[in-house]
Amino acid sequence: GEGIDVVNGMLYFTSKQLKRLTILDLRTRRYSYHSTRSGAFNHQPDQVARLVVDDDESILYFCEDGGAEPGVHGRNHEGRFFTILYG
Secondary structure, eight states, rough: OOOEEEEEEEEEEEETTTTTEEEEEEEEEEEEEEEEETTTTTTTEEEEEESSSOTTTEEEEEEEEESSEEEEEETTTTTTTTEEOOO
């Protein structure tokens, strides 16, 4: 895995090789996978951080690694990925 962050008992980390975000609920010990193979990402997910900790408005930020135009992307509380900017 690459980037990792923990907020409110939820652990988030990315995998470049598998191109996915893994979310682990530390309280229930359940996990889920979310693909980054399509949508906002053109290349590999890299570092991840949640900068604002408010469940209704919180955004999980991702840096993208590789390619000519790596970007910064986000994932909102509904699980939707979106692009913030390209480098």
